[in-house]
Amino acid sequence: MKRLNIDIETFSSVNLVKSGVYKYAESEDFEILLFSYSVDDARTKIVDLAQGEEIPKEIIEALKDNTIIKWAFNANFERICLSRYLGEKYLNPVSWRCTMIWSAYLGLPLSLEGVGKILGLDKQKLSEGKDLIKYFCIPCLPTKTNGGRVRNFPYQAKDKWELFKNYNIRDVETELEIQQKLSKFPVPEFVWEEYQLDQAINDRGIKVDMDFVVQAIEFDSVIRNQLMIEMQQITNLENPNSVQQLKGWLENQGVNTESLGKEYVKELVKNTNGEVASALSIRLKLAKSSIKKYQAMVDVACFDKRCRGMFQFMGANRTGRFSGRNIQLQNLPRNYLSELDSVRGIIRIGDTDTMTMLYDDVPDVLSQLIRTAFIPKEGNKFFVADFSAIEARVIAWLAGERWRKELFQNGGDIYCMSASQMFGVPVVKHGVNGELRQKGKIAELACGYGGSVGALKAMGALSMGLEEDELQPLVTAWRESNPNIVALWWEVDKAVKECIKKRILTKSHGIQFIYQSGMLRITLPSGRQLTYVKPKIGMNQFGGESVTYEGVGATKKWERIESYGPKFVENIVQAIARDLLVVAMQRLSKKYDIVAHVHDEVIIEAPMNTLLEEICQEMSLIPSWANGLILNADGYVCDFYKKD
Numbered sequence: 001m002k003r004l005n006i007d008i009e010t011f012s013s014v015n016l017v018k019s020g021v022y023k024y025a026e027s028e029d030f031e032i033l034l035f036s037y038s039v040d041d042a043r044t045k046i047v048d049l050a051q052g053e054e055i056p057k058e059i060i061e062a063l064k065d066n067t068i069i070k071w072a073f074n075a076n077f078e079r080i081c082l083s084r085y086l087g088e089k090y091l092n093p094v095s096w097r098c099t100m101i102w103s104a105y106l107g108l109p110l111s112l113e114g115v116g117k118i119l120g121l122d123k124q125k126l127s128e129g130k131d132l133i134k135y136f137c138i139p140c141l142p143t144k145t146n147g148g149r150v151r152n153f154p155y156q157a158k159d160k161w162e163l164f165k166n167y168n169i170r171d172v173e174t175e176l177e178i179q180q181k182l183s184k185f186p187v188p189e190f191v192w193e194e195y196q197l198d199q200a201i202n203d204r205g206i207k208v209d210m211d212f213v214v215q216a217i218e219f220d221s222v223i224r225n226q227l228m229i230e231m232q233q234i235t236n237l238e239n240p241n242s243v244q245q246l247k248g249w250l251e252n253q254g255v256n257t258e259s260l261g262k263e264y265v266k267e268l269v270k271n272t273n274g275e276v277a278s279a280l281s282i283r284l285k286l287a288k289s290s291i292k293k294y295q296a297m298v299d300v301a302c303f304d305k306r307c308r309g310m311f312q313f314m315g316a317n318r319t320g321r322f323s324g325r326n327i328q329l330q331n332l333p334r335n336y337l338s339e340l341d342s343v344r345g346i347i348r349i350g351d352t353d354t355m356t357m358l359y360d361d362v363p364d365v366l367s368q369l370i371r372t373a374f375i376p377k378e379g380n381k382f383f384v385a386d387f388s389a390i391e392a393r394v395i396a397w398l399a400g401e402r403w404r405k406e407l408f409q410n411g412g413d414i415y416c417m418s419a420s421q422m423f424g425v426p427v428v429k430h431g432v433n434g435e436l437r438q439k440g441k442i443a444e445l446a447c448g449y450g451g452s453v454g455a456l457k458a459m460g461a462l463s464m465g466l467e468e469d470e471l472q473p474l475v476t477a478w479r480e481s482n483p484n485i486v487a488l489w490w491e492v493d494k495a496v497k498e499c500i501k502k503r504i505l506t507k508s509h510g511i512q513f514i515y516q517s518g519m520l521r522i523t524l525p526s527g528r529q530l531t532y533v534k535p536k537i538g539m540n541q542f543g544g545e546s547v548t549y550e551g552v553g554a555t556k557k558w559e560r561i562e563s564y565g566p567k568f569v570e571n572i573v574q575a576i577a578r579d580l581l582v583v584a585m586q587r588l589s590k591k592y593d594i595v596a597h598v599h600d601e602v603i604i605e606a607p608m609n610t611l612l613e614e615i616c617q618e619m620s621l622i623p624s625w626a627n628g629l630i631l632n633a634d635g636y637v638c639d640f641y642k643k644d
Contacts, residue, residue: 450566
């Protein structure tokens with residue numbers, strides 16, 4: 001036996017969507033119902049565990065044997081569930097491969113059903129599966145009709161159970177057919193090594209200060225009740241949180257608004273006074289969604305108070321970046337409070353009076369404290385290190401923008417220097433012409449990938465004090481000061497179009513573009529490839545040539561997406577930044593326990609005598625494929641997670 005393809009069906013009273021597979025498999029009532037498998041592509045067999053059948057001994061041994069490769073679609077689910085079944089902590093991910101990751105690597109959807117449809121498989125995933133899973137795998141509500149039972153068993157619906165077994169078998173068959181279809185485009189072995197690192201980090205998890213979290217939830221409830229009472233007293237409304245009721249009250253006060261969205265309310269607060277301004281200010285406070293993150297921690301945390309499974313490998317379709325799961329560390333609110341420790345203490349003892357006396361916007365304080373709920377295990381601290389201006393460094397390296405490279409070499413501030421290049425004057429943070437730094441910053445963020453006036457507005461240029469007539473000159477100034485980056489956009493655009501039109505290999509700036517079996521494949525310096533499905537040359541809204549391809553779009557549906565040079569450059573730069581992070585994490589993981597990573601930041605749980613400088617030095621090492629790139633990492637040490 002060399003390989004084993006697996007699909008399982010399970011039962012647990014824990015909500016899989018809310019809590020993730022680690023907490024799901026810990027439930028006392030967890031069990032595997034069906035186990036379908038294929039050995040070395042042979043006919044699929046099924047084991048009906050729910051009705052007393054047993055997994056063959058040689059299959060059990062294969063599951064534990066790290067020389068036999070196990071395949072599954074979303075293999076993390078099978079691996080963790082089977083770990084529980086076998087009484088293991090977590091089966092070693094080194095011998096596991098994931099067909100979902102293979103699909104993601106090729107720009108395909110992250111669902112078995114979606115991949116099957118795109119590839120036009122003969123054996124599609126059975127559509128009735130969702131109803132069968134709902135019937136057998138999830139607790140049911142007791143009713144008179146079902147005799148008051150809280151769970152459905154096979155003997156209670158024999159026809160459905162036989163259909164469910166066929167569904168389980170079909171998933172393995174579908175997976176095998178996907179693998180056959182994708183065999184021309186294997187995932188490089190080094191990417192599977194990255195996946196194994198990802199699984200190790202997910203298995204390790206990160207500890208949560210559960211006492212603090214529980215108090216924060218209670219605190220939030222008390223404060224929200226107080227705010228609702230206050231708002232009722234001001235408005236005399238039964239439910240002042242109702243959009244319809246509040247709009248009606250505002251109209252009676254002579255205030256008309258098309259929306260009560262956050263940004264609209266902020267503007268209304270500025271332009272009103274008295275009871276109207278007070279009521280709207282309270283609405284803004286109530287709109288804070290901090291409680292959801294705290295509740296997610298309760299839902300996800302395992303018995304040992306560690307949250308696991310928070311990272312999706314290859315989650316970002318175009319770049320291969322990681323995406324968040326469950327608690328979503330990637331979009332936590334920033335903290336600006338200097339006295340985080342003392343505020344955490346107030347919440348721990350439930351002192352709402354002191355909190356409301358010290359802080360006008362308590363929901364905002366709770367929101368800022370979300371990060372601090374993550375803590376290292378006893379005797380350890382968090383060592384947080386991240387790359388400095390990683391995307392700006394990568395695009396400067398690719399484009400050969402000399403002044404940028406010199407700046408990074410000398411440890412300069414990219415926003416100050418960008419402003420200096422744009423306006424032709426020295427710019428020093430908090431010093432000479434310091435007011436121009438903000439313009440440099442917003443231009444960097446908005447213009448780096450071809451953005452123009454619209455991008456500046458989207459980044460909040462007008463709310464930062466810039467005037468409408470300043471925006472186009474700002475775009476022009478940025479582009480004139482970065483001619484090599486602008487050239488990079490359009491040379492990549494040319495290389496992509498030539499590759500698709502002539503179906504030949506093209507190159508630009510060390511990047512290769514290949515048309516292969518109906519796909520555009522961009523080979524990065526690391527050797528990893530970005531894939532764009534069914535690329536075509538079309539016409540854009542301005543009458544010029546554009547590139548379109550199929551992928552998961554903004555609507556989260558499979559659709560045709562339009563792109564062009566600067567957008568491809570954005571994908572390439574972000575993908576290279578991702579590769580640099582993974583290389584750094586692979587080095588660091590040999591010495592340290594990585595518990596999380598957020599964007600370009602790594603969070604390490606380590607003994608107090610660990611040297612931060614060594615971690616930052618490890619992160620700053622340049623891989624052999626990035627010769628000439630200037631990297632720098634900075635960091636800090638903390639007793640709980642925060643932004644320094």
